[in-house]
Amino acid sequence: MAVQNFQHTGIGFRREFAEEFLSNGFFRPAFIEVAPENWIGIGGYWKRIFDKIAATYPVYLHGLSLSLGGPDKLDKKFLKEVKTFMKEYNIMLYSEHLSFAKCDNAHLYDLLPVPFRMDSAKHIAQRIQSVQDMLGTRIALEIVSYYTPVAAEMSESDFINEVLRLADCELLLDVNNIYVNAFNHNYNANGFIDTLPLEKVKYIHMAGHELVEPDLIIDTHGEPIIDEVYGLFEKTIPKLSGQVPVLLERDFNIPELQVLGAEMEILEQICNNKFRRLHDVA
């Protein structure tokens, strides 16, 4: 069987499949994505692996700890380390989450939902601008999945639009997150996507999730992508202003690489069909 060379589709790189990945005969992703928190300042065995990976594939960074939506000060020291890391490995994209992960000087190691409020939108936009100034590049902001509203004073869509309008950053559209949020908070996912500034979408995430209660989905990244999310993805791509990279995220319950490759192939085929049409129309 020939090795699949993906042009659009990348994969979240995990230590669980690192060695197998380097020698796998199934696929070559268009890029890989890693969390800077997991790789900055790491030497020895994992640095040797990372150096090999980074010499083979373009690397995108997807941060976890910056806490753009948090009340604590931005960690400038960490950002400097990110900047150095990006330079060292020639990394062109750094994305982060529209959430908070640190409060009262304590890291929380997860993505907590921010209050949809105007002061919060301004606060976050200002912080994104500071980050972009420091790094000398635009970052992409991901809308996270969430399980409860928190002291909202405006709609989620208005809030996101306000942040993106003020911040002059890119949008990372995680299609699964939108599906999960629409399900959990009872709105139409497709309609919600239409309210976003889609011309800012720079990057797409796709993942699986888990239904834990009849009316609650948790965004586990531990299952295959479901058909409805593929469907939403297919409907979304033609609405974008150009081709964007697409990532398969799989963080738990990780299957054989061949299985991940098969999921990536579906994403790649959708991209090939839809992006070609986009090109034809243009």
Add this chain to the structure above:
Amino acid sequence: MMLHKDTRLVQQNFARYCRTGGKIQIPGVLPERIPYYRKMLSTVIDETLISAFPLANGLIDSKEWADAVENFFSLHDCSAYQVWKIADEFRQFLIVDKKELFQKYPVLHDLLLFEWTEMDLFNTPDTVPVPIKGSSKFFGCTYLMNTEIRILQLSFPIHLQKAASLSDADRGIYIVLALRNPESKFVEFIAISVFHAWLLEQIIQKQSIHTILHKSENIFNQKSTEIRIQLISFVNHFTNLLFIKST
């Protein structure tokens, strides 16, 4: 500061709830949903600590472990952005706040240090070998020392025996060297003599061979010829371990 006091307070309350599980009153928050956040955060902390300390986790009672982890997460402000580094924060938290555990399990102190050292050294950034000052004069060639090592002083021989089998009768002074194998990059532990541990420290502190010889005659009260023989055997030993190389 753009963030209003009230919004900040909402976020503080949300985070505090996730850490402590106390009562919470935030407008709009669904009481049946917010426990998922607490559960997710606690799971990250617990799983990280179990994978960092499999031996310590196996030694202490599961209820005591669960209490220690919960106390740690609610009382301690985790400062590392890299989640794996909370292992050391946890170790230090236990030393200060969970003294009773160390009384009940005398080997716990060593186990935590041993397991943390293994992970820390495994991950530690690559270093450039340091020249052993004055080695060319003494040996006729310049030697370089790989400093990806840690010297541990333990009270129990946990590097030789299972922790559960150790008792107060085994208490003593055990000097153990942790080293990151330059080829495999995995961490190995070996017992070393006090003299070798001292020599390693001197070299890492960039003391010259001349100074080391001079100091060691006084400290170890040995003849200079004896010390010289020991120094040569030290260099041979660490050359075999690939930790000393000639240029």
